[in-house]
Amino acid sequence: MSAVHLTLIGIGTGNPEHLTLQAIRAINAQDLILIPRKGPGKDDLAELRRAICDEVLENEATRLVEFDLPVRDAATADYRRRVDDWHDAIAEAWRGAMAEQPEAARVALLVWGDPSLYDSTLRIAARLDPPPQVEVIPGITSLQALTAAHAIPVNEIGAPFVVTTGRRLRDAGWPDGIDTLVVMLDGTCAFADIDAGGVHIWWGGYVGMPEQIICEGPLAEVAERIVQMRAEARARHGWIMDIYILRRDHGA
Template identity: 45%
Template sequence: MRKIYVIGIGSGDPDQLTLQAAKAIGRTDVFFLLDKGEAKESMIELRRRMLKAYGRPSRRIAEGRDPDRDRAPADYEATIADWRRRRSEVTEALIGEHLLDGETGAFLVWGDPSLYDSTIAILDEILARGQTTFEYEVIPGISSVSTLAARHRIGLNRVGRPFQVTTGRRLAEGWPDGADDVIVMLDAHQTFGTVDAENVEIFWGAYLGTEDELLVAGPLDEVADEIRRVRAEARERHGWIMDTYLLRRRA
């Protein structure tokens, strides 16, 4: 039986790699990489460093092209379902071509595979089709959410109060009910600017866990413009940006 690891590798700092993840990398024969066609050479280099440090000398890399998708669709759920189907077809072809019987393959997932990542769902979709068989194991990782809280030296929750993790797209629909602490991911449109800033603090971070890490914190009405400026300059400099932030209503 072929085996696949889905390995959480943290938010960027090689030191965030867990011992369990490092051991799994050391047992892997083939690493599967989907090229997004974006200017993310620094992220690719981080993966190379991890493979060099913990991988077998005989390791192989199988690369495929990640399908494009509409970033502002009219029907979001249908668009994502179609993209995952096409992505699963690319992934299944890579597995079929490069992973031999008795070998172990792996997908290196930024952060934690359980948090806004599609790898688990795609592998389940492949198995459900019944044409390609394998077993898989998920190795948890340190997410950008955990790194954000650590860098700002804050807790994500307050005593007796819940917090919610959401996306920029959902935040644009309104502040979530029942939560005064909201963690926002996948926000390409700086949706914090649509929030009523009165009595709200923001803890923002970009390129978390990397040498390019950026942090800004303070009352939202005072630092929102600074975040926009810093974010725009960083995106221009690197060609891409990944950021996460916590919005906190003051008591």
């Protein structure tokens, strides 16, 4: 595979109105846009990318090519090893899809949110051989969509906040010296297992999309409701993307 110009385009949360003018121009500048298929029950994710292209793609020469996204091996106990092997497999899937279109000099992937925030597309791109010239188009993140949905600032005045994952919250607990946490990639509802005293939660699923659902309140009062809402939404759609903010109130 000859070197290509690879553009990673942040597309927000799947709402075409979240696209920046820069993103729209980049989509129309491509020879090839790769669309990953994530398997049964997740067809909506590929369809959302196709819908975005239908909405803004005016360059008739740009081709959309779908490929099957490898599944992460759940048998390996070492989490980092599982992720590394998975990323290798995804890079190989990209390489195979691009090799079928050898004349495509400009190739793009549409990345949920922004390629810089809890996304591994840049790390996967670094595994390609020969290495491509990489360009990143920033996008609206799920954190921005969440704070907009609840009409809140993420930080308190002069105070830091930490962006972390459900895995880290579950395994390492609440970080010392931090009152506000942004939690992403939480497939097990880690918020339900922490000390809820004096904690407020702002939660959202499919934020910024037509399917958006949100809930907020004292964690002790709404945790069970959020777990139920999340389970019902996942069963209905076959997948869920959610994010939440936790904040401690020491005066509570």
